Amino acid sequence: MRTGCHVSTRGGYLEAAKRAAHIGAEAFQYFPKNPRSLAMKAIDRSDAGRCADYCSQHGIVSIAHSPYPTNVAAEDPQHRERTAESLLNDLAIAEACGSLGVVVHFGVYKGIDPLEGYRNAVITLSAVTSQWNGKAKLLIENQAGEHTFMGTTMEELAQIRSLCRDSYKIGFCLDTCHLMASGIWDGNPDGAWLNTAVRLNVLEHIEAIHLNDSVYPSGAKRDRHAVIGEGHIGEAGFRWLLQHPLLRSVPFILETPAGEDGTHKAQLELVRNWGDANR
Numbered sequence: 100m101r102t103g104c105h106v107s108t109r110g111g112y113l114e115a116a117k118r119a120a121h122i123g124a125e126a127f128q129y130f131p132k133n134p135r136s137l138a139m140k141a142i143d144r145s146d147a148g149r150c151a152d153y154c155s156q157h158g159i160v161s162i163a164h165s166p167y168p169t170n171v172a173a174e175d176p177q178h179r180e181r182t183a184e185s186l187l188n189d190l191a192i193a194e195a196c197g198s199l200g201v202v203v204h205f206g207v208y209k210g211i212d213p214l215e216g217y218r219n220a221v222i223t224l225s226a227v228t229s230q231w232n233g234k235a236k237l238l239i240e241n242q243a244g245e246h247t248f249m250g251t252t253m254e255e256l257a258q259i260r261s262l263c264r265d266s267y268k269i270g271f272c273l274d275t276c277h278l279m280a281s282g283i284w285d286g287n288p289d290g291a292w293l294n295t296a297v298r299l300n301v302l303e304h305i306e307a308i309h310l311n312d313s314v315y316p317s318g319a320k321r322d323r324h325a326v327i328g329e330g331h332i333g334e335a336g337f338r339w340l341l342q343h344p345l346l347r348s349v350p351f352i353l354e355t356p357a358g359e360d361g362t363h364k365a366q367l368e369l370v371r372n373w374g375d376a377n378r
Contacts, residue, residue: 100341100374101125101160102310104353104363111143112150112196120157122364126307126350131163131192131201137185142195151197160350162238162272162307163193164202171223172206172216172249179219183226186237190227193235199306199350200236202272205250205259216249217259225264238272238306243280243322251281253292257299270304274354275340276311276325279332282318286332288339302345310337310351310370324355327366334373341374 103126106118112129119127132140154161166189169182189201206223208216227237239259242250249255260269278284283292296302312330314323328334340346351370358365372378 100347100371101350102352102367102370102374103127103159103350104355104367105129105164111146113146113153116150116153116157116159116161119159119161120153122362122367124363124367125158126160126162126352128162128164128202128307128352128354130166131189131196132166134164134166135168136166137168137181139184139188140192142192144195147192147195151195154197161196161198162200162202162350162352163189163196163198163235165189165204169203170207171203172208172220172247174208174210174215174219179223180226183223186227187230190231190233190235190237194233198235200238200270202238202240202307204240205242205247205255207247208249209247213248216247220249220259221262224259224269228263228265228268231265231268236268236270236306238270240272240274240309241277241281241283243274243277244282244320245280245322251277251283253283253295253299253301257301260304270306271301272307272309273305274309274311275332276309276313276330277322279313279317280315280320280322282320284336285317286313286336288335290336290339293343293345297345305346305349308340308346308349308351309354310340311354312337326355326358327353327369337370338373341370342376
């Protein structure tokens with residue numbers, strides 16, 4: 100089992116990898132560029148290559164996360180075009196850093212026709228996959244249902260991937276807080292969502308899991324991440340997830356508030372404890 104957290108890229112991508120290693124993480128997430136902008140970033144291939152080499156030498160895996168303005172389902176075609184260009188830039192950076200892929204939210208649509216939102220997402224994602232030839236994948240993330248009706252179910256994840264061009268370039272990143280917030284999971288062991296993910300071939304394409312506790316209970320549609328063990332998911336649910344044999348090779352990455360020491364070290368220790376079937 101590989102566990103880690105989101106880390107800062109202050110000082111470069113290599114420094115991000117070193118920050119993860121410093122707290123004993125075997126995985127980490129980072130923003131490949133300014134998280135508040137879709138502007139292109141020139142790739143520092145020297146720094147990115149050192150990051151890739153460092154991670155390879157230390158057995159660390161990483162994923163990138165697309166900037167906040169990214170919206171593959173937006174009503175505005177110009178915004179979708181900028182989103183596609185930005186995602187291609189993100190993928191190139193992730194590839195240079197040796198990362199598994201780039202996390203992208205399912206998308207938010209606020210227009211009249213709900214189906215148009217799904218069409219927009221397919222078109223935008225396909226625009227990216229048809230132009231991308233690297234190993235890093237687009238990792239579609241399930242949503243909490245707070246700002247949109249879209250992207251909360253396993254059925255939607257399976258369908259959106261199946262409709263995209265070159266779908267083999269697309270994987271998934273599941274967020275546990277989002278599963279809880281959307282009402283897809285109530286935090287109990289043996290969640291039905293996992294059986295659905297297996298049946299629809301979603302599980303085999305899960306490349307990473309955002310391991311987040313939830314401030315609010317199941318179905319609240321409030322995307323507020325809590326420190327592991329201080330939210331509504333509960334120890335039993337986390338133990339079930341962390342020890343599940345079908346997820347043992349998937350990295351678990353925290354996006355939770357840091358601990359009192361300013362790091363995620365204590366939470367990572369707790370997660371490893373819960374992931375050990377002998378404890």
